[in-house]
Amino acid sequence: MAAAGNHAAQNMQRLADLITQRRASLGWSKEKAADEAGISYTTYTRVEEAQNVQAQSLVKIESALGIAPGAGRAVLRGDMSLKLADGGELLDGSKITPIQPEWLEEEVQRAVTDAAIGTIPEATGEKIQELQAKVIETLRRRGVLPESGE
Structure with missing residues (x-):
């Protein structure tokens, strides 16, 4: 029993x-x-x-x-x-590890920097930052990242 x-x-x-x-x-x-x-x-x-x-x-x-x-x-x-x-x-037994939005945003920024340096070596730091901001803005608009301050 x-x-x-x-x-x-x-x-x-x-x-x-x-x-x-x-x-x-x-x-x-x-x-x-x-x-x-x-x-x-x-x-x-x-x-x-x-x-x-x-x-x-x-x-x-x-x-x-x-x-x-x-x-x-x-x-x-x-x-x-x-x-x-x-x-x-x-x-059963599989795990989901929640991704923290702030961690994801940092990783996206690093990935954009690495990709830009690897494919556009003449890109300035300012242009890379603009690209990072545009990618983050796009991900927020698509709902992948939360809006700033959420």
């Missing part, structure tokens, strides 16, 4: 990890995920803490996060991955 309970707890933790991973991949806070699912923050948090929630709450979370219908229940029954509505899947 303890073994069955242990498997249930492991499956619940796997689901919690995969739901957390999916939310992080969307760049959402727990608050946003709860709002998008139309459930309370407390209920949403219970899922990420591997606690029981009503089946209807799990269905709402699946829909909001772009998870295939019934995929959460399948993980609770022992599936090792979480199927996504777009046909993809999240695998």
Whole structure:
């Protein structure tokens, strides 16, 4: 009996990890995920803490996060991955490391500098800085980087 309970707890933790991973991949806070699912923050948090929630709450979370219908229940029954509505899947044990926007901006600037020096050796420092600023502005406009001060 303890073994069955242990498997249930492991499956619940796997689901919690995969739901957390999916939310992080969307760049959402727990608050946003709860709002998008139309459930309370407390209920949403219970899922990420591997606690029981009503089946209807799990269905709402699946829909909001772009998870295939019934995929959460399948993980609770022992599936090792979480199927996504777009046909993809999240695998147990894989990790997403959130990229910090300020780190990404610095890396983009370095990459632009390296590329400019490597392809346009006559480019002045001022022109390289203009190019960096234009690339950062474009990435912000596309939503890849947050606006300054966010």
